[in-house]
Amino acid sequence: MIQRLFKNKSAMISLLVTIVIYILVIVLVSAGLLSRQLTSIIIPVCVNVMLAVSLCLIVGFLGELTLGHAGFMSIGAYTGALITLNATALPAPVSFGLALIAGGLVAGIFGVLIGVPVLRLRGDYLAIVTLGFGEIIKSIINSLKLTNGAAGLSDIPKYATYKQFTLVYIIMILMILLITNLVNSRHGRAISSIRDNYIAAEATGIPVSKFKVIAFVISAVFAGISGVIYAHNVGILKPGNFDYNRSIEVLVMVVLGGMGNIKGSIIAAVILTLLPEVLRGLDDYRMLMYAIVLITMMIFNNSTLKNRMFKRKSKAVEKEGA
Amino acid sequence: MALLEVKKLGISFGGLRAVDDLTMSIEDGSLVGLIGPNGAGKTTVFNMLTGVYSPTNGKIELDGKNIIGMKPNQICEAGIARTFQNIRLFSKMSVLDNVKIALHNQVYYSLLEGFLHIGAYHKKEEAMNAKAMEILKVFDLQEQADYKASNLPYGKQRKLEIARALATNPKLLLLDEPAAGMNPNETAELMKTIELVRKKFKVTILLIEHDMKLVAGICEYLYVLNFGTLLTSGAPEEVLHDKRVVTAYLGED
Numbered sequence: 001m002i003q004r005l006f007k008n009k010s011a012m013i014s015l016l017v018t019i020v021i022y023i024l025v026i027v028l029v030s031a032g033l034l035s036r037q038l039t040s041i042i043i044p045v046c047v048n049v050m051l052a053v054s055l056c057l058i059v060g061f062l063g064e065l066t067l068g069h070a071g072f073m074s075i076g077a078y079t080g081a082l083i084t085l086n087a088t089a090l091p092a093p094v095s096f097g098l099a100l101i102a103g104g105l106v107a108g109i110f111g112v113l114i115g116v117p118v119l120r121l122r123g124d125y126l127a128i129v130t131l132g133f134g135e136i137i138k139s140i141i142n143s144l145k146l147t148n149g150a151a152g153l154s155d156i157p158k159y160a161t162y163k164q165f166t167l168v169y170i171i172m173i174l175m176i177l178l179i180t181n182l183v184n185s186r187h188g189r190a191i192s193s194i195r196d197n198y199i200a201a202e203a204t205g206i207p208v209s210k211f212k213v214i215a216f217v218i219s220a221v222f223a224g225i226s227g228v229i230y231a232h233n234v235g236i237l238k239p240g241n242f243d244y245n246r247s248i249e250v251l252v253m254v255v256l257g258g259m260g261n262i263k264g265s266i267i268a269a270v271i272l273t274l275l276p277e278v279l280r281g282l283d284d285y286r287m288l289m290y291a292i293v294l295i296t297m298m299i300f301n302n303s304t305l306k307n308r309m310f311k312r313k314s315k316a317v318e319k320e321g322a
Numbered sequence: 323m324a325l326l327e328v329k330k331l332g333i334s335f336g337g338l339r340a341v342d343d344l345t346m347s348i349e350d351g352s353l354v355g356l357i358g359p360n361g362a363g364k365t366t367v368f369n370m371l372t373g374v375y376s377p378t379n380g381k382i383e384l385d386g387k388n389i390i391g392m393k394p395n396q397i398c399e400a401g402i403a404r405t406f407q408n409i410r411l412f413s414k415m416s417v418l419d420n421v422k423i424a425l426h427n428q429v430y431y432s433l434l435e436g437f438l439h440i441g442a443y444h445k446k447e448e449a450m451n452a453k454a455m456e457i458l459k460v461f462d463l464q465e466q467a468d469y470k471a472s473n474l475p476y477g478k479q480r481k482l483e484i485a486r487a488l489a490t491n492p493k494l495l496l497l498d499e500p501a502a503g504m505n506p507n508e509t510a511e512l513m514k515t516i517e518l519v520r521k522k523f524k525v526t527i528l529l530i531e532h533d534m535k536l537v538a539g540i541c542e543y544l545y546v547l548n549f550g551t552l553l554t555s556g557a558p559e560e561v562l563h564d565k566r567v568v569t570a571y572l573g574e575d
Contacts (some may be wrong), residue, residue: 205399
């Protein structure tokens, strides 16, 4: 395993970048070089990266448009929060660990329940139904006693602040690694083949519906886990936190990252989460600038400048997400 | 016994009877052509054989086993592979990956192993790579294994599609207009490739084609469809000189 790693140059670079970023954040935080706002946004950045990478599996690799990602995130968030709120007898690491697992599992179960009927639809219809699903989840949470309705849950133990950066970072890297690995396996290839041409995929022996559900559920599980971390970072949950805007936000990250490009999704997630904070000084012009940056990124994505910057061997393929 | 038995096959789309009362029998190891003017229902027949459409009536048996009602991927596993009239490659993926996808049902490792890249993963992936390269070599595509499939020239895309179909290890290979859009040189090369494929993979071939040179050159038996019904069948030299066939293609004078 380790021998293989040393042979693989791009894996080595990725590992190096991962470590450098980790050290950089730790040093910046402990030296007190970051403002309070920036420190408080470290974990949200990680959460958004997880969301973007998990959605990337559906939008980028399976090639289906879903707008219900915030729904899975909210299921995970509420499940996790309810566990840590009620399991006060357990030590913190145990209850948080439980919350992470349960949040992912419950979101996954909902992924199956929704995925099986919904994935028969294609394109716009799938987008509409998943959008509806997200809103339904929001309304249900809004009206349930268990979730404390519109008032939401508060005083959730903050197990995932910047002080627990190491843990969150490890979870995030694990998620990225798992999805990257999956994409480069027979299952991942089957998923990508459905995106490229589902008729040919069927004719080549790929059980299309099965792999659609698999991709959908994996994505839901990861969104659920990131929801748990989100809940234990902000400490307060309200149904309104998970409206369709949230889903669209994640979708924008995936699209800007270049669909089917995991690294791109990660970079886009980081930039788009930091941006509103960095632009805070501009007050009224903040959203205007945000829009301009979005458009610039889109143009850059398709520009010859980018191609020149990342000179690709003319014959080589852009290996998907590798 | 014949490899593929089609009995009184028919399909209706609403009021349109696209194929009616088609009976075919394809012997193991043969190379059979399915010809007919545009709109005769040839591709519809292919779509029924591969489970894309389910026939309204009739029987399709592969090796004596009914395949009607099976899903396209199950039929592929049962041993029928196909290419498409308008090329359908996995265009954003590499040439090698295109073939590796076709090996999906032959090389197995679990989802967990795929996630973690442990256990059988590396061994099986290497086996897949080796097998895929072997198939690509037959089609002289090994040099382009890393190319994005959509970046291949047209003729090679056609070849890749055949390579991908063969990688599923079929008993019966369906080629839907393999020579469409090819120049005479490419067509001649394609004829050689088809012959080679037949010998090397010991596969039975049924092809749809409009290029009569190709049809007359390599097919051993022909079925002629016209308006969804079987016009005639027989050896190429007879069929192609049959007055009814000429009339179906060119109209009466």
